[in-house]
Amino acid sequence: MPELPEVQVVVDTLRPRLLGRQIEAIHALRTDMVMPAAFDLRSRLLGALVIELRRRAKRIVFELQSRDRFYIHLGMTGQLTIDAPGQPVKPHTHFIATLDSGEQLRFVDPRRFGGIFWLGSETADGMGPEPLSMRAVALAANLTRTRRSIKTALLDQRVVAGIGNIYADESLHVAGIHPLTPACDLSPRQIASLTTAIKKVLRRAIRAGGSTLRDYVNGRGERGSFQLRHKVYDRAGLPCRTCGTPIERAVVGGRSTHWCARCQSMQP
DNA sequence: GTCCATGTTCTTTA
DNA sequence: CTAAAGAACATGGA
Numbered sequence: 380m381p382e383l384p385e386v387q388v389v390v391d392t393l394r395p396r397l398l399g400r401q402i403e404a405i406h407a408l409r410t411d412m413v414m415p416a417a418f419d420l421r422s423r424l425l426g427a428l429v430i431e432l433r434r435r436a437k438r439i440v441f442e443l444q445s446r447d448r449f450y451i452h453l454g455m456t457g458q459l460t461i462d463a464p465g466q467p468v469k470p471h472t473h474f475i476a477t478l479d480s481g482e483q484l485r486f487v488d489p490r491r492f493g494g495i496f497w498l499g500s501e502t503a504d505g506m507g508p509e510p511l512s513m514r515a516v517a518l519a520a521n522l523t524r525t526r527r528s529i530k531t532a533l534l535d536q537r538v539v540a541g542i543g544n545i546y547a548d549e550s551l552h553v554a555g556i557h558p559l560t561p562a563c564d565l566s567p568r569q570i571a572s573l574t575t576a577i578k579k580v581l582r583r584a585i586r587a588g589g590s591t592l593r594d595y596v597n598g599r600g601e602r603g604s605f606q607l608r609h610k611v612y613d614r615a616g617l618p619c620r621t622c623g624t625p626i627e628r629a630v631v632g633g634r635s636t637h638w639c640a641r642c643q644s645m646q647p
Numbered sequence: 648g649t650c651c652a653t654g655t656t657c658t659t660t661a
Numbered sequence: 662c663t664a665a666a667g668a669a670c671a672t673g674g675a
Contacts, residue, residue, distance in 0.1 A: 382653060437654080455654055456672075471672085490671050492654055527664070536655085543653055592653060593674080612653090633666070635651085651675085659667075 381437055381453040383510065383541030384584035385595050385603065389459055390434045392598035396461045396482060397441075401428045404477040412473055412494040423447070423497065424476065436506050436540035440498070447499050454492030456594045460485055489594070506540040511581060513539065515567075515574040522562040522570060529565060529573075530558035531632035542577065545590055545612045548637045550577040552611045552621075557645045558636050583608070611637040 381389070402424050410417040431442035438450040439459060451459055458469075461482050468475070474486040474495060486495070508517045521538040522529070532538050533547040542550070551558050554576035556569055565573070589595055589603030592613070596602055606613075610620050615628035619639040628637050 385653075452654080455652070488671095489673070490652090490654095492670070492672095525663085531665090534654090545653055590653070595653070633668095649675100652673095655670090657667105657669075659665100661663100661665080 381455075381457060381595060382543035382546050382590075383434070383437060384546070384581055384605065385589035385597075386434050386437050386439060386453065386541070387585050388589045388597045388603065389453070390432055390439055390598075392601075393439075393459065393461060393484075394432045396480065396598075397429050397432050397478070397484065399429070401426065401479040402476045403479050406475040406477075407473075408475070409473050412488070412491055414494050414496045418497045420474075420495070423449070434541075435504065435509075436536055437543070438496075447497075448501075449495060449497045451486060451495050452493045454488055454490060454494070456490040457486065457488040457493035458594060458596050458600075460487075460596065460598055460600050462600070506536045507538045508540065510539050510541055510574075510577045513574065515571040518574050519565075519567060519570045522565060525562045527562055528559045528631055529556060529562045530634075530636050532562040534632065534634065539577075541581075544634050544636075545592075545609070546577070546580055546584065548612045549580045549584075549610060552638060552643060553580055555643055557643045558631055558638050560645055611639060613637065 405421050405424055407420050428444040429441055430444050433440050438452055440448055440450040442448050461484055464483050469487050471489040472485055472487045476484040507521055522532055525532055530547055533542050554573040556573060584605040587603060587605035590606040591602040592606055611626050614626045615637060616625050619626055622641050624639055624641040626637050627640050
């Protein structure tokens with residue numbers, strides 16, 4: 380569920396209950412989601428004080444007083460919430476950290492595509508610019524030298540960080556760009572329009588609490604509502620909300636892709 | 648039983 | 662080197 384807006388909302392809802400908290404106990408229910416090579420969560424995290432919580436791409440990054448960092452990735456079905464200790468523990472709960480406030484940070488992930496990753500003092504991550512603050516020229520620099528379709532390029536975290544299948548489709552629709560357009564064929568004007576569209580879509584989605592298609596909830600366990608406002612994603616055959624033309628669907632780069640043939644032309 | 652799914656990474660193929 | 666295509670990971674819902 381989690382693309383940039385969902386991860387941002389998780390961070391925003393967790394931060395007030397996590398900053399300044401110390402980890403008093405760890406219950407690691409499985410170790411195969413702990414990377415690299417099942418590092419010892421207890422020795423790293425017991426007694427640690429969380430001084431900052433931020434989002435980078437789709438990662439939830441914890442900064443400790445020791446200046447070490449680690450991140451949690453939600454994969455496809457991850458949930459990271461803070462609950463009272465008395466709350467029932469959901470199936471597929473893989474990690475529980477009890478805080479000095481008495482509350483518990485819990486990581487649930489049925490499909491187990493997510494995980495906990497130790498960073499230590501490592502800072503380089505090889506990913507592209509953060510879309511909410513990027514300039515069009517920064518995006519252009521990463522698009523002009525690839526012939527891949529713009530849809531595929533937007534999903535590449537080295538091109539731009541944090542966009543996934545939903546927001547790639549939604550952003551291209553707002554920008555009026557056909558998803559199969561080769562990235563290097565986009566005009567500067569189109570890239571400028573795409574940059575604006577990405578920011579607009581992501582900001583709206585964050586304000587709506589993210590998109591809940593199935594599993595996604597924020598740090599308080601609440602669902603998002605942006606799925607109700609999707610213009611093209613998962614709307615194949617339904618009328619375009621802008622012009623009424625039925626939405627197209629095709630598999631591009633192995634991912635389902637949705638667009639309006641009338642609003643999104645192949646011509647620059 | 649089948650197909651599909653908000654993500655990432657690796658392998659194969661061209 | 663580029664990149665497309667496919668598979669893999671694991672689970673559950675339609």
